[in-house]
Amino acid sequence: MERIVNQSLLNGLCNQGDDAIAVYNPSTQRIIGYVPSLSKSGIQEKIQSAKLAQREWQQKTAAERSLVLMRWYDLVIENANDLASIMTLEQGKPFAEARGEVMYGASFIQWFAEEGKRTYGDTIPTPASNKRIMTIKQPVGVTAAITPWNFPIAMITRKVAPALAAGCSCIVKPANQTPMCAYALSELALQAGLPKDLFCVVSNASSRLVGDIFCNDQDIKKLSFTGSTEVGRTLIKQCADTIKRTSMELGGNAPFIVFEDADIEQAVAGAIASKFRNAGQTCVCANRLYVHTTIYDDFVEKFVDAASSLVVGDGFDQEVSVGPLIDEKAKADVMSLLSGAVKEGAKLSLGGDELDGNFIPPTVLTEVTKNMSIVQEEIFGPIAPIIRFSDESDLLEQANDTQYGLASYFYTQNIQRAFRIAEKLEFGMVGLNEGIISTEVAPFGGVKQSGFGREGAKQGIEEYLNIKYICLGAIDS
Numbered sequence: 102m103e104r105i106v107n108q109s110l111l112n113g114l115c116n117q118g119d120d121a122i123a124v125y126n127p128s129t130q131r132i133i134g135y136v137p138s139l140s141k142s143g144i145q146e147k148i149q150s151a152k153l154a155q156r157e158w159q160q161k162t163a164a165e166r167s168l169v170l171m172r173w174y175d176l177v178i179e180n181a182n183d184l185a186s187i188m189t190l191e192q193g194k195p196f197a198e199a200r201g202e203v204m205y206g207a208s209f210i211q212w213f214a215e216e217g218k219r220t221y222g223d224t225i226p227t228p229a230s231n232k233r234i235m236t237i238k239q240p241v242g243v244t245a246a247i248t249p250w251n252f253p254i255a256m257i258t259r260k261v262a263p264a265l266a267a268g269c270s271c272i273v274k275p276a277n278q279t280p281m282c283a284y285a286l287s288e289l290a291l292q293a294g295l296p297k298d299l300f301c302v303v304s305n306a307s308s309r310l311v312g313d314i315f316c317n318d319q320d321i322k323k324l325s326f327t328g329s330t331e332v333g334r335t336l337i338k339q340c341a342d343t344i345k346r347t348s349m350e351l352g353g354n355a356p357f358i359v360f361e362d363a364d365i366e367q368a369v370a371g372a373i374a375s376k377f378r379n380a381g382q383t384c385v386c387a388n389r390l391y392v393h394t395t396i397y398d399d400f401v402e403k404f405v406d407a408a409s410s411l412v413v414g415d416g417f418d419q420e421v422s423v424g425p426l427i428d429e430k431a432k433a434d435v436m437s438l439l440s441g442a443v444k445e446g447a448k449l450s451l452g453g454d455e456l457d458g459n460f461i462p463p464t465v466l467t468e469v470t471k472n473m474s475i476v477q478e479e480i481f482g483p484i485a486p487i488i489r490f491s492d493e494s495d496l497l498e499q500a501n502d503t504q505y506g507l508a509s510y511f512y513t514q515n516i517q518r519a520f521r522i523a524e525k526l527e528f529g530m531v532g533l534n535e536g537i538i539s540t541e542v543a544p545f546g547g548v549k550q551s552g553f554g555r556e557g558a559k560q561g562i563e564e565y566l567n568i569k570y571i572c573l574g575a576i577d578s
């Protein structure tokens with residue numbers, strides 16, 4: 102914690118005690134701090150305060166709200182090194198990557214500070230001469246967000262910034278593994294002049310309890326969740342009683358396809374970036390690589406060569422490009438998928454060794470086949486299974502044969518194939534000759550059991566707005 106220059110970023114922390122949640126450094130597995138575990142009534146009070154604060158906030162003009170958001174953005178940028186240090190401490194990703202996430206997270210604040218001024222309604226040509234028809238957009242009210250540990254800053258700003266820009270308040274329940282980033286962000290928002298209670302963080306040792314409170318509370322009008330499909334499904338069901346709006350960014354099983362006409366160097370670079378970002382712990386990571394049989398050996402050789410140069414270790418070590426998995430359970434789950442694949446006949450072409458702590462080295466599995474569980478399940482770790490294919494339509498069937506539909510990637514130099522495949526992939530996002538597709542300007546989200554709703558882009562703010570239709574009658578009188 103001595104690394105943090107601006108100690109006010111740690112204001113959300115508390116002392117060790119019965120009501121405290123311990124936060125661990127996944128690299129050292131040591132406790133680095135504690136955050137409060139709020140009681141049920143404490144969380145309900147926060148919701149009531151957020152309701153009162155929102156009533157005033159929605160009266161502000163979009164330009165006034167934008168100014169506050171821009172001050173918040175500036176403070177996040179000014180404190181980027183400290184925020185990145187907190188992230189590396191509690192999440193484990195390498196410091197440079199953590200800094201990258203801080204900038205990515207900040208970009209959503211800047212983007213929505215601007216988009217908030219453009220929430221246009223419509224005037225609609227009238228079907229009756231004495232009537233006029235228009236729509237306006239209004240904030241949905243108090244909103245709640247449940248956010249994951251893999252992007253402890255960007256997944257918060259991607260929800261909170263559009264909510265605030267739209268005139269809503271937002272209560273965030275961060276993952277218990279990474280709450281310190283959330284508290285630091287809310288502290289900076291306060292310092293930027295955001296009225297108290299509009300953006301508040303609530304932590305509790307039981308994520309289920311907070312989920313129950315959020316879903317059942319009549320005053321929360323919208324819930325946004327990023328996490329597993331399993332938990333998303335439960336939350337959707339729980340929100341049914343209060344008919345709450347929801348948006349869900351859930352699991353993925355991204356295919357990464359390399360056609361015989363691809364630029365192999367580009368494809369290798371894209372696959373490395375996509376697969377090993379955050380040690381493979383992203384919903385959009387390449388989960389299964391399909392490589393055309395005529396270039397398979399060449400691709401594998403170059404991919405293994407590139408992956409073997411990645412250094413695993415503590416994210417504060419400058420050489421390190423692959424950090425730890427978030428905790429022991431995550432590591433055990435990934436190792437069990439790996440050993441299952443080897444038992445099923447996959448060949449270990451790189452890595453696979455058992456390291457101490459939460460670390461797993463970049464690992465490449467070859468001669469993988471379509472029925473292996475490593476192909477069916479979201480890996481969430483630095484394991485790259487590579488599958489051969491020879492026929493385009495069979496490949497498409499395999500790529501689409503998953504309950505998930507978040508990200509997909511393919512590499513080709515053939516323009517007809519580029520359009521054909523991009524249109525046929527049943528995923529919300531497609532990287533064409535590109536392994537990193539995330540940006541604040543594009544709509545992030547999935548289809549099928551990867552969820553619904555879009556984050557970022559012009560669409561992201563719509564999730565926090567209701568459309569009101571106004572019919573003006575008797576205009577001739």
Ligand code: SIN
Binds near residue numbers: 384385
């Ligand atoms: C995620 O893994 O949930 C988000 C990844 C991203 O925004 O790039």
